[in-house]
Amino acid sequence: MSTTLLISIISTAVVYAATVLYAAVGEIFSQRAGIMNLGLEGIMLMGAVSGYMVAVYRQNLVLAMLVVILVGAALGLVFSFLTVTMQADQTVSGMAMLTFGTGLSGFLGKGVSGVNANLAFEPIAIPVLSRVPVLGPSLFDQNILVYLMYLIIPLSMIYLYKTRAGMILRALGENPAALDSAGYNVFALRYAYVTFGSIMTAVSGAVVSLAYTNFWSDGMTSGKGWIAVALVVFSAWNPLTATFGALLFGAISIIGIDVQTVFPQVPSQVFSALPYVATIIALIFTTGNFRGRRSAAPAALTIPYDREKR
Amino acid sequence: MKKEMDPVLQMKHITKTFGSVTANRDVDLSVYSGEIHALLGENGAGKSTLMNILTGIYRPDGGEIWYKGQKRDIHSPKDAVALGIGMVHQHFRLIPTLTVAENVYLYSGKKSFFLNRDKMEKEIRECSGQYNLQVTPEAYVWQLSVGEQQRVEIIKLLHQGAEVLILDEPSAVLTPQEAQSMFDTLRKMADSGKAVIVISHKMNEVMKNADRITVLKNGRVEDTMPASEADVERLTRGIVGDRTLPEQERGQNSEPETEQRPVQDPEQEARKEAAKAGLQTSSEEPVQGLRQTSPAAAEGAAQGQKHVCGEEVFFMEEVSAKNDRGLPALKKITLSVRAGEIFGIAGVAGNGQRELSEVIAGLRPVTEGKILLSGKDLSKAAMKQHIQEGIAFIPEDRLQTGLVPELTFTENIILKSYESDRYSRRGILQKQNMRDDAKTYAGQFDIRHGGLDLPVGLMSGGNQQKLLFAREVSGDPRLIVAAYPVRGLDIGAAESIRKILRQQSRRGAAVVFISEELEEIFAMCDRVGVLCDGELMGIRAIEETDFQEIGRMMSGEREETK
Numbered sequence: 001m002s003t004t005l006l007i008s009i010i011s012t013a014v015v016y017a018a019t020v021l022y023a024a025v026g027e028i029f030s031q032r033a034g035i036m037n038l039g040l041e042g043i044m045l046m047g048a049v050s051g052y053m054v055a056v057y058r059q060n061l062v063l064a065m066l067v068v069i070l071v072g073a074a075l076g077l078v079f080s081f082l083t084v085t086m087q088a089d090q091t092v093s094g095m096a097m098l099t100f101g102t103g104l105s106g107f108l109g110k111g112v113s114g115v116n117a118n119l120a121f122e123p124i125a126i127p128v129l130s131r132v133p134v135l136g137p138s139l140f141d142q143n144i145l146v147y148l149m150y151l152i153i154p155l156s157m158i159y160l161y162k163t164r165a166g167m168i169l170r171a172l173g174e175n176p177a178a179l180d181s182a183g184y185n186v187f188a189l190r191y192a193y194v195t196f197g198s199i200m201t202a203v204s205g206a207v208v209s210l211a212y213t214n215f216w217s218d219g220m221t222s223g224k225g226w227i228a229v230a231l232v233v234f235s236a237w238n239p240l241t242a243t244f245g246a247l248l249f250g251a252i253s254i255i256g257i258d259v260q261t262v263f264p265q266v267p268s269q270v271f272s273a274l275p276y277v278a279t280i281i282a283l284i285f286t287t288g289n290f291r292g293r294r295s296a297a298p299a300a301l302t303i304p305y306d307r308e309k310r
Numbered sequence: 311m312k313k314e315m316d317p318v319l320q321m322k323h324i325t326k327t328f329g330s331v332t333a334n335r336d337v338d339l340s341v342y343s344g345e346i347h348a349l350l351g352e353n354g355a356g357k358s359t360l361m362n363i364l365t366g367i368y369r370p371d372g373g374e375i376w377y378k379g380q381k382r383d384i385h386s387p388k389d390a391v392a393l394g395i396g397m398v399h400q401h402f403r404l405i406p407t408l409t410v411a412e413n414v415y416l417y418s419g420k421k422s423f424f425l426n427r428d429k430m431e432k433e434i435r436e437c438s439g440q441y442n443l444q445v446t447p448e449a450y451v452w453q454l455s456v457g458e459q460q461r462v463e464i465i466k467l468l469h470q471g472a473e474v475l476i477l478d479e480p481s482a483v484l485t486p487q488e489a490q491s492m493f494d495t496l497r498k499m500a501d502s503g504k505a506v507i508v509i510s511h512k513m514n515e516v517m518k519n520a521d522r523i524t525v526l527k528n529g530r531v532e533d534t535m536p537a538s539e540a541d542v543e544r545l546t547r548g549i550v551g552d553r554t555l556p557e558q559e560r561g562q563n564s565e566p567e568t569e570q571r572p573v574q575d576p577e578q579e580a581r582k583e584a585a586k587a588g589l590q591t592s593s594e595e596p597v598q599g600l601r602q603t604s605p606a607a608a609e610g611a612a613q614g615q616k617h618v619c620g621e622e623v624f625f626m627e628e629v630s631a632k633n634d635r636g637l638p639a640l641k642k643i644t645l646s647v648r649a650g651e652i653f654g655i656a657g658v659a660g661n662g663q664r665e666l667s668e669v670i671a672g673l674r675p676v677t678e679g680k681i682l683l684s685g686k687d688l689s690k691a692a693m694k695q696h697i698q699e700g701i702a703f704i705p706e707d708r709l710q711t712g713l714v715p716e717l718t719f720t721e722n723i724i725l726k727s728y729e730s731d732r733y734s735r736r737g738i739l740q741k742q743n744m745r746d747d748a749k750t751y752a753g754q755f756d757i758r759h760g761g762l763d764l765p766v767g768l769m770s771g772g773n774q775q776k777l778l779f780a781r782e783v784s785g786d787p788r789l790i791v792a793a794y795p796v797r798g799l800d801i802g803a804a805e806s807i808r809k810i811l812r813q814q815s816r817r818g819a820a821v822v823f824i825s826e827e828l829e830e831i832f833a834m835c836d837r838v839g840v841l842c843d844g845e846l847m848g849i850r851a852i853e854e855t856d857f858q859e860i861g862r863m864m865s866g867e868r869e870e871t872k
Contacts, residue, residue, distance in 0.1 A: 163424050167412050171405045178403040182417045183388040299406070 003134060005258065010138035013250030017243065018149045019207045019221075023228035024235070024242045025156050026200025032160070032237055033193035034173035034300045035083050038094025040201050041225025042101020043075050047202025048209035049105040052216040055117040061210065068206040069199050075101070076198025080191040087304035098225075106218045113217055121145050121211040143211045145203075156239040169193065173298030176305040186305050204228065223276060230279045234286045236296035245282070249275045316379060318343045318505050319364075319395070319474055324373035326359055326529075333359040335529045337373070341474065346496055346506045348520035348537070350513065351549055356529035357509045361476050365390040365397045377474075391417075396467035397476040402459050406452035410434065410445050410462050418470040437468055441498050456660070457488045464495070475499065476507040481515055485658055485864060493519040513545045525549055619836065620649030623820040624670075624789050629679030629689075631669045639665040641844045642679065647789065647820040652811065654835030654852075655824040657864050662844040663824050664706060667793040670822060671703035672696030673711075683789060697726055702782035704775075706793035706824075712778045715767030719759045720748040722766050723781055751780040756806065772803025779810050783819075790814055793824040808834060828857050840864055 023040050030037050037043075050071045054064035079097055082088045121143035129140040160166040168189070171179055176186045208221050227249060235242035256271035317340035326334040334356045341347045349357045362368045364375065366384040375382050377393055384390050390397075404413050411430040420426075431447035438445050443461045451459060460480060467475050477496070481489035493515070496506050500521070510516050516523055517540050524534040525548030533548035624647040633639035639662050647653045655663060668674035670681070672693045681689040683699050691699075705711035713722050724733045724744055732743050748762050757776045759769055766774055775795065783790065792811060796804035811834070815821050825831050831838050832852055840847040840863035847863040 164415070164422060167408065167425060168416065171408055171412075171416055174405045174407050175403065178405055179416065181387045181403060183386075183391075 006134055007138045009251060009254050009258070010134070011142065012254040013247050014139060014142060014146060015212055016250030016253055017246035018146045019204060019212050020224050020228045020231060020249070021149055021153070021204070021243060021246045022207060023201040023204035023225060024231040024246065025152060025239050026197035026204075027228055027232045028197075028235070028237050028239055028242065029156070029169065029193045029200075030197030031232055031301055032169050032173045032298055033190050034176060034298055034303065034305070035080070035190055035194045035197075036090045036094065036302050037079055037083075037097065037194065037197060037201075038091060038229060039079065039097020039101060039225075040204075040228050041221060041223065042098040042105075043072060043198055043201040044101075044205035044208065044221045044225045044228075045105035045219065046071050046075060046101045047205025048221060049109040049112070049205075049216055050202075051206035052117060052209040053108065053112050055119045055210060056112045056115055059117075059119055061119065061121065064210065065203070065206060068202050072199035072202025073195055075202070076195030077191070079198060080194040083304065084187055084190045084194065087306060090302045090304075102219060109216050109218065114215070116215065117210075119210075120214040145207050145211050153239055153243050160239070173300050176300055180305070180307065190305070201225070201228070227275065227279055230283050233297075234279075234282050236286070237298065249278060252278050317341055318378060320376040321360070321364065322374045322376065324360060324363060324375075325371050326356075326363060326368060327371055332529050334363070334370070337526070337529070337531050339524060339531070341505045341507060342522075343473070343503050343505050344500050345521040346493075346500050346508060346519060348516040348523045349507060349509045349526060350511065350516050350523055350545060351526035351532075352511055355526040355549075357526050358478060359529075360526070361397060361478065361507065361509060365395060365476065391470050391472070394471055394473035395476070396470055396472035396474070398460065398463040398467065398478065398480065400478045400482065402463050404451045404459055404462060407450065409448055409450050410454070410465075411447040413451055413462060414447075414466050414469050417466050434465060434469070437465055441468070441495055441502075443495055456483045457492070460484070460492065461495075468499075472504070474505045474507065476509070478509045479511070480508060481510070481512065483658070483660075489515065511549075513542060513549075517541075517545070619651040620818060622646050623649045623684055624822075625680075625682040626670070627680045627682075629669060629681060630677045631665050631674050632677060633665055638677075639844050640669060643846050644679075645839055645846060645849060647822060649788075649818045649820055650815050651837065652815050652821040652823050652835045654831035654838035655822065655841055656828060656831050656838050656860055657826075657841035659826055661841045663793060663841055665844070666841065667703070667705065667791050667822070667824055670789070670791045671701060671705070673703075673705075700785065700788035702785075702787035702790040702819075704778060704782060704790070704792040704795050706797070708771075708775055708778050709767065713766050713774060716765050718764060719752070719757075719762045719766055719769075719777065720744045722777060723748045723751060726781065727785075751777070751784070755780045755810070770803075772799045772806075775799060775803060775807055776810075779807060783810065783814055786817065787814075787819055789820045789822070791822045791824075794826070795823070796825075796830070828860055831860075832857075 023044060027037060027040060047068045051064040051068040054067045055061065058064070075097065079093060082093045082096075083090050123141050123143050124147075125137075126140040126147075130136045132140070158166075160170065168179065168184060172184075172186065172189055172193070176190075179189075180186050204224070205221060208224065209216050213220065231242045231245045231249075234245045253272075253275045256274040260266070260268055260271045319339075319341040321337060321339040324334050324337040324339075325332070337356070337360055339349075339360065349360070351357050359368065363370045364384070366386045366389050369385070375384060377395070382393060384393070384395075387397075405416070408416070411427065411434055412425075414434055415425070415430050427448075434445065434447040437443070438447075438461070441464075443465055445454075445458060445461050445465060451462065454462065460483070464475070464477075475496075480492055480496075484492060496508065496519070500506050508516070508520065517537055520537045522534065522536050523540050523545070525532045525545060527549060533544070535544070626646070627644050628642040629640060629644070630638060630642055631640040643662075643666065645653070655666065657663060665674055669676055672688065672691060672695070676689045679689065680687060683701065686699065688696060688699065688701075696703075703712075709715050714725065717725075720741075721744070724730075724747075728734055728739075732747075733740055745762060751757065752759055752762070755776045757769075757773050757780065759766075759773060759777070766777060769777070779795075790811070795811070796807050799807065811821055811823065823831070823834055825834075835852055837849055837851050838855070838860065839849045840860055842864055850859065
């Protein structure tokens with residue numbers, strides 16, 4: 001295998017990982033808090049389209065990201081209101097977010113569909129590091145959103161396992177009643193983490209439209225929101241494991257494209273489907289009930305917290 | 311024991327009602343530093359309500375709480391903790407995926423941003439050393455035994471600086487040996503100046519371990535005394551009322567007790583009744599639907615179960631099975647039950663009882679060993695075959711496994727026989743037949759249902775259980791497996807259920823009767839097997855054993871390790 005091919009595989013896998021990891025880490029936090037948001041795909045699309053629209057009309061990436069964060073926060077608050085305050089069924093609410101986000105993004109994005117923004121997060125080579133053979137150009141000649149992801153993964157691990165707030169978060173999805181009796185505000189915490197998760201998901205969408213494919217078209221995240229949900233389960237609610245999973249999916253998708261050139265007689269769709277097939281297989285092996293192994297899912301996941309019922 | 315002049319805690323004229331039920335009526339309670347104060351009474355007597363008021367979970371309708379000489383309003387558990395009042399609930403509030411240290415620090419400790427595990431663990435070791443509460447700070451709570459979890463709950467309170475510790479039925483989940491070491495710990499805490507309140511319904515442990523005893527009945531304080539002045543007679547009088555009281559007063563005291571009390575509660579009463587049942591109930595009228603049995607037979611059964619057991623109906627040999635987590639739950643269990651015999655399974659809950667009942671009923675696969683019903687091997691048979699072979703199953707969670715709460719009375723009646731021609735023809739339910747039979751059952755078993763087309767989830771626990779029994783025994787099963795069949799029932803219902811079981815055994819059914827209450831097992835059973843940690847510690851004929859022996863067997867190997 002040539003060095004350039006290797007670099008291309010790694011660097012594409014890393015960018016691919018970034019497109020799903022923001023959402024996956026956000027969803028890990030949200031689910032650790034006990035709320036399952038299955039509407040990631042819809043929120044990602046909203047993030048992708050809002051960021052791209054600002055890029056097209058205002059030519060300002062910072063402003064684009066601010067808008068993306070606001071959109072994510074707004075959707076997160078709506079979802080929190082439904083699931084935390086109104087105690088609505090989380091699966092149904094997630095489907096509502098999905099269809100709402102998909103539909104609205106398509107509608108809003110009509111004007112920018114196929115329009116070239118001529119603006120995207122360009123790779124920035126990090127001085128010394130990018131000169132390292134193979135790893136340098138593949139890991140350290142990336143755009144800023146990827147670098148930010150490099151930071152977010154260790155930070156999220158430290159937050160979860162080394163800080164007091166992280167300990168409370170781990171308890172929140174397990175036994176909210178115990179936290180309530182210890183004087184913590186279960187509702188406020190869940191609002192915060194669900195909203196955080198939604199913001200991260202919207203950013204994931206922006207990574208797709210502003211740093212990965214660099215265009216907007218209807219439904220262009222093509223199931224990445226679902227892959228993020230799968231990663232959460234696959235990783236057993238651990239951001240670091242999710243990172244390896246995301247890199248694996250990224251590698252599978254790019255290898256698929258490379259293999260395609262070797263077997264031109266096989267339809268390209270077969271190879272594009274590879275990450276999704278991998279998702280299904282990975283999910284079966286990681287979450288299936290083999291020999292009675294217990295799932296690592298937070299015990300109170302999808303159960304609305306109702307003070308009256310404790 | 312040192313006693314200060316003023317009580318550290320006083321509850322004055324506390325009253326609390328839930329709808330039409332008065333849970334606490336004008337209750338006064340004084341607790342001193344350095345004492346173990348027992349709150350004795352039946353379930354439903356208002357002990358837990360009173361303590362929930364003290365810890366801020368409920369707000370009293372009237373009355374005052376004085377703590378350290380000041381009148382206090384306690385609005386939430388947080389307020390109570392801030393004052394130094396903490397409670398260990400019956401159902402622990404621990405988070406299994408966190409470590410012991412993390413569980414403690416969720417409630418107390420420095421509000422630093424980062425967790426300092428070394429310091430956390432050191433502090434907990436100090437605390438556990440001081441009171442001889444053995445715990446491993448770095449262990450995850452899901453790895454701990456129930457006794458250890460209880461110690462973590464106590465450390466949680468101590469670490470929060472609690473000076474008044476309340477424990478709700480702390481010995482209920484422990485073996486006698488574990489319970490004693492727990493009380494020794496409580497004594498240490500009292501000696502160091504803390505006030506300890508223990509809710510209990512066990513007279514003996516209270517007399518042995520408490521300094522003062524307050525007896526509650528029907529939400530009132532019935533009696534309060536130093537433990538040194540307590541005896542069984544006085545306490546019994548306080549708990550269940552004085553049989554020699556004037557007619558009028560007795561009526562006032564006992565009526566709400568037996569009739570209006572919430573159904574979930576009266577274990578204690580059931581136990582007492584059970585103890586008497588073996589000697590007395592036979593002279594009472596048998597349950598309506600089963601009145602074919604002659605009084606003579608009933609008499610015979612009651613006199614120490616001298617009725618003749620028939621041939622061996624059920625046999626299991628070296629049967630092992632796993633629990634829901636895939637860990638071994640039953641280890642090479644061998645036992646047999648004869649026709650007409652009631653075989654009791656004793657043991658602290660969670661030692662394999664559920665798995666055993668499910669294995670016999672066919673719900674849980676057997677990993678090794680053989681199960682024979684009248685010589686027929688059922689170890690690999692499907693649930694359906696178990697039913698067809700005549701195994702009736704009364705699961706411990708009657709409403710989840712036994713019945714479908716959302717379905718109606720009528721529909722629940724036919725859950726196991728929906729394929730019979732009587733109930734379904736070409737896939738169409740025969741509603742009229744179903745209703746006719748439901749009505750018959752309701753009459754026979756005296757089930758008060760409020761409507762045959764209402765969901766059974768709305769019925770009381772006692773009537774749900776009677777419905778379940780009606781369905782299960784209707785086909786004259788050869789074997790009946792009943793797991794905790796009277797748990798949570800009121801006395802009347804509990805007694806009806808016991809009568810049904812006795813009648814069935816007299817008819818010739820083999821009965822496996824699982825219970826935590828030794829009194830009940832001694833009153834009901836012909837033989838008893840004791841489960842501990844998934845092993846059968848031994849089988850004894852009831853006449854040849856006593857509570858002490860069974861108690862020792864219940865604690866099994868743990869006796870050596872502790």
